[in-house]
Amino acid sequence: MSRVKIYDTTLRDGMQAEGVSFSLQDKLLIAKRLDQLGVDYIEGGYAASNQKEKAFFEKISEIKLENSKICAFGSTRRADVKVEDDVSINAILSSGASAATIVGKCWDMHVDQVLRCSRQANLDLCADSVRYLKEKGLEVLFDAEHFFDGYKNNPEYALEVLRAAAEAGADALVLCETNGGCLPEEVYEITKTVCYDLAGTEIGIHTHNDSDCAVANSLAAVRAGAREVQGTINGIGERTGNANLCSIIPNLKFKMGHDVLSEEKLSKLTETSLFVFEIANISPVTSLPFVGESAFAHKAGLHVNALRKNKATYEHITPELVGNSRRFLVSELSGMSNVLAKLEKHGQSVDRETAKKILNKVQTLENEGYQFEAADGSFDLLIKRIKGEYTEAFELERFHISVSRDSHGDELCEATIKLSVGGDDEHVVSEGDGPVNAMDKALRKSLERFYPQLKDMHLIDYKVRVVNAKAATAAKVRVIIESRDLDSVWGTVGVSENVVNASWIALKDSIEYKLLKDNALKK
Ligand SMILES: CC(=O)SCCNC(=O)CCNC(=O)[C@H](O)C(C)(C)COP(=O)(O)OP(=O)(O)OC[C@H]1O[C@@H](n2cnc3c(N)ncnc32)[C@H](O)[C@@H]1OP(=O)(O)O
Numbered sequence: 001m002s003r004v005k006i007y008d009t010t011l012r013d014g015m016q017a018e019g020v021s022f023s024l025q026d027k028l029l030i031a032k033r034l035d036q037l038g039v040d041y042i043e044g045g046y047a048a049s050n051q052k053e054k055a056f057f058e059k060i061s062e063i064k065l066e067n068s069k070i071c072a073f074g075s076t077r078r079a080d081v082k083v084e085d086d087v088s089i090n091a092i093l094s095s096g097a098s099a100a101t102i103v104g105k106c107w108d109m110h111v112d113q114v115l116r117c118s119r120q121a122n123l124d125l126c127a128d129s130v131r132y133l134k135e136k137g138l139e140v141l142f143d144a145e146h147f148f149d150g151y152k153n154n155p156e157y158a159l160e161v162l163r164a165a166a167e168a169g170a171d172a173l174v175l176c177e178t179n180g181g182c183l184p185e186e187v188y189e190i191t192k193t194v195c196y197d198l199a200g201t202e203i204g205i206h207t208h209n210d211s212d213c214a215v216a217n218s219l220a221a222v223r224a225g226a227r228e229v230q231g232t233i234n235g236i237g238e239r240t241g242n243a244n245l246c247s248i249i250p251n252l253k254f255k256m257g258h259d260v261l262s263e264e265k266l267s268k269l270t271e272t273s274l275f276v277f278e279i280a281n282i283s284p285v286t287s288l289p290f291v292g293e294s295a296f297a298h299k300a301g302l303h304v305n306a307l308r309k310n311k312a313t314y315e316h317i318t319p320e321l322v323g324n325s326r327r328f329l330v331s332e333l334s335g336m337s338n339v340l341a342k343l344e345k346h347g348q349s350v351d352r353e354t355a356k357k358i359l360n361k362v363q364t365l366e367n368e369g370y371q372f373e374a375a376d377g378s379f380d381l382l383i384k385r386i387k388g389e390y391t392e393a394f395e396l397e398r399f400h401i402s403v404s405r406d407s408h409g410d411e412l413c414e415a416t417i418k419l420s421v422g423g424d425d426e427h428v429v430s431e432g433d434g435p436v437n438a439m440d441k442a443l444r445k446s447l448e449r450f451y452p453q454l455k456d457m458h459l460i461d462y463k464v465r466v467v468n469a470k471a472a473t474a475a476k477v478r479v480i481i482e483s484r485d486l487d488s489v490w491g492t493v494g495v496s497e498n499v500v501n502a503s504w505i506a507l508k509d510s511i512e513y514k515l516l517k518d519n520a521l522k523k
């Protein structure tokens, strides 16, 4: 089982993704998470780029990392500048990082047209830059930019660049699939040739996802002998992104048998993925392999039936290995097994007759436009209601919403709610930023006297979908609300021809569910 080092570039290449900009604090938080995950290297940023990158290296040097080494990134020296005077090289040295990653040109077309220097001059500047940083005591990784395209165009020159870096003392040569256009067979063959030609020097791989092959290309390179893999959490990066470490790491470990992170560390993978999505302000991609919310979500009746007999029937690995969990979805595609499996997961059991009633109810409601996949809260309430185990938390007498706009464009949304809890009446009015917000505020205000724990709860997402668009004005809307409190997140759903009514149904369920789960319902 050979060791493969994991090199994370979320803080450098990940920052090159459209729409992503980490603050200094974000970068420090992510670096700490990556260290806890146990990656071997954390590329902190392009040292010469801006003050934030500079500050990152200062601050991170004050933090003791347990597992990872910080790398400062930069380019080889400029063609017309001496290495000791080069801004990029000096920024790496000033960063205080003990490892440097420098990107150098391997594609003759880039040397001719971008650097606009002679090919010999490029070989010299690559060698000078590596040698100088080595003399200063740094570990040096040479990122061979466009190596594969360069090799395809002029193999001898691309290899000459690698040899120049290796002879100057580079600790690793990282073959970069910069434009992301290669296929796994090409990456395999070319990496194999390099591993043979430069035997004795560590070879790494860095791929981009423009052909949707970044993960496959990284694995192909490892199969051909690469022993260091660069990538980012969730695959964020320039253009279509970088190779996704959340897929590469478990594939290396569980499918290819390499020594990467320990099993205990790998179980932090899903939480690390969610953390990076959160900090990057990107909605989590639920379909991501291994770490996505849907990665182990089972919907089809036949699948769930088989899974209850043996998990391997529809799962390639056990979800807990990567810190994820299995979910059973209940929908119009369900059989009875979905209902039974979901209940078992929630520690509940019902007889087959009740399961049949639940399934029939779910199918009827889904025909009307409901969807319970993202609405676990509403699903749990539905079960309790069918089993007759549920007392509603309050009785609504009436609500009224008004929205007005004056000649200056100023808007006012107001909600009035009249309800009773155990015979005790409450009548309140609240303003809000919109009708749903006003309704939410009024509902809480009227209930907090009876249920103080509602203060801990808030809405985190609100989605509206038209569910039968063909019915023109009679179309229904489905509202899904996501709510959270101090220790959990839950979804609820409402459907109506009227968006305010649909919101009310979802909102009411979100509050009922909070009280149900806290066992706080007034009898
Ligand atoms: C493949 C990759 O993703 S590598 C990482 C790329 N990341 C980034 O570019 C993000 C950070 N970059 C920056 O902040 C800025 O581009 C800086 C500070 C690095 C440079 O800014 P500027 O000095 O204004 O230069 P600018 O970005 O316009 O152009 C880059 C220069 O570097 C040169 N260059 C490009 N690659 C290399 C290389 N490997 N070695 C030496 N010089 C290089 C280019 O030829 C160009 O020089 P020119 O102005 O003589 O044409």
Ligand SMILES: CC(=O)C(=O)O
Pocket (backbone or CB within 6 Å): 013, 103, 143, 144, 145, 146, 176, 177, 178, 179, 206, 208
């Ligand atoms: C270095 C790098 O990010 C690349 O070549 O894609």
